[in-house]
Amino acid sequence: MTPPVDYRSFLGAASEPIVLPYFGGTRVEAADRRLRVGAPVEPGWWRFRVEGRRAIVLEPAEPIDLADRPAVRGHHAAGWLFASGREVHRIALPPAEEPAPLARITGRVWHSGDLLLESIDFEDEAEEAARRALEEGQGIGAVRGVPPSLRAAFGFAVAEAAGRALDIPISPREAGGRVQELAEGGRPAADAFLRALAEERRRYQAELRYQEVRARARPRTGRPEDRADAALEAAGARMINCRRLGGGNIEVRFQLDGERFVSVVNGDTLQVMDAGICLAGADRVLTLDSLPSVIREAERTDQLNITRR
Helix, strand or coil, X not given: CCCCCCHHHHHHHHCCCEEEEECCCCEEECCCCEEEECCCCCCEEEEEEEECCEEEEEEECCCCCCCCCCEEEEEEECCEEECCCCCXXXXXXXXXXXXXXXXXXXEEECCCCCEEEEEECXXXXXXXXXXXXXXXXXXXXXXXXXXXXXXXXXXXXXXXXHHHHHCCCCCHHHHHHHHHHHHHHHHHHHHHHHHHHHHHHHHHHHHCCCCCCCXXXXXXXXXXXXXXXXXXXXXXCEEEEEEECHHHEEEEEEEECCEEEEEEEECCCCEEEECCECCCCCHHHCECCCHHHHHHHHHHCCCCCECCC
């Protein structure tokens, strides 16, 4: 008589641990599927054991070879890779060696769309001249041979340095199409832009009132955290974390196209109470499902102003 097959042993042997980058949130992306993380850990490279649709964290791991992933080349500024005047990617995981400001770098796009830094590349005179101008607060209008990616990285680097000095945070998505103007004008242009941005934020916060309103959307089933996670995933965003507030509201931190946002929504309906960006008082006509598309439109039209961080 043939002995019974131990299918548990067979499946266990067939499921070899895999090394993947974890960027935060509830899921991790492999080449052929998306897996739910059993117990979230710090972002980084980890070895996982796959059990069905779940990824169980085993131990930290060294990065794998990324040569088969699409390459993106450009210039570095404050944790971002500027590939052109408009194309910008957040470096998803902190590299072992942080690139210098305006360094020429190469990244690789993971299956999830996140960018991983691959190398710090050789520079020429344009990078050195731009770095000197950045240190002196000058523009680079007179510097020759500056490619669009370096000009955009310089424009944001000037704004980011001015923002630190003025205590006015700024992101590449907010700088948007103004990076060329900032690159030409240097620190004076950045100071003026940031003060105008801060004034707009102050006007917005003065108009916004945190209070309960009658829900316009139908209550949803399940835990608020799971509802928010599912809504953001369907909209192409990644929930980083979620915490409950008073009055039935939840605060949701999520990432969209490399930028991080913080919004307050009703836990039952996901109606937006505070979008975390300037919407001229129109927050509560939205739900969390539609908010990512509104953010993308604001970015496309250079209207993005982040009010919560």
